[in-house]
Amino acid sequence: MIALRRVALPAAAAGELDRLTARIPHGDSKTARRLWSSARGARRSIRDGLAEMAAGRGYCMYCGDGLGSTVDHFEPLARNPRRAFDWLNHLLACEYCNSHHKRDRFPLDADGRPLLIDPTAEDPLAHLFLVLSIGTYRPLSEKGRTTIEVCGLNRPLLERGRAAAVDQVAALVFRWWEGTPEVRRRAVWTLRDQPHADVLQAMLRQARLPGAPRVFADADLVDLLRDEDLRAALLP
DSSP states (O other): OOOOOOOOOOHHHHHHHHHHHHTSOTTOHHHHHHHHHHOHHHHHHHHHHHHHHSSTTTBOTTTSSSBOOEEEESSOTTTOGGGTTOGGGEEEEOHHIIIIIITTOOOBOTTSOBOSOOTTTSOGGGTEEEETTTTEEEESSHHHHHHHHHHTTTOHHHHHHHHHHHHHHHHHHHHHHHSOHHHHHHHHHHHHHSSOHHHHHHHHHHTTSTTHHHHHSOHHHHHHHTOHHHHHHHOO
């Protein structure tokens, strides 16, 4: 999971979302679901906006592995029907994350605040630490722990994919360093396009930690991950 910048929708699309919201009575989830199912144009606008925000080729904003094929209501319609068309309440999700993990789950803390990370409103890496060698997330907060559990972020296939992505990122970073301007351009494009963007972001962040040489066991890789030109090309 990585931080994402929420874009502004075109004025016409935003106006349509406001008009649809006005048609939903407070607490009426049935009407909200009916309007959501029938409002194809509004759903398309939302989907297009989310695709613009998502990493790579439109990867899931939860797992970062599967392609985002569905629009998820971060706060579920069953809980707050009038957020059905709230642009700030939509995330792009793969079918597996949406249907098998998060679903309508939306845990809250004792003060009624969400215990799930919204990657468009906060930095997930403030709540999650990625153990690069095994591709496993460790929680840094209660919100991190709950997000790992609800979104299934440590399911085995994701852990394996992240662990493999570490080697792939390292190989592309060395290719970038040794290459011509065109090779560098393609290496950056590939790094930004591949799944598991969280691995790349975690490597760039952890390379600046005091214990980085022990984490990466390769001083040359640490130096390259600290290179300002590379970082400028890859960091948001």
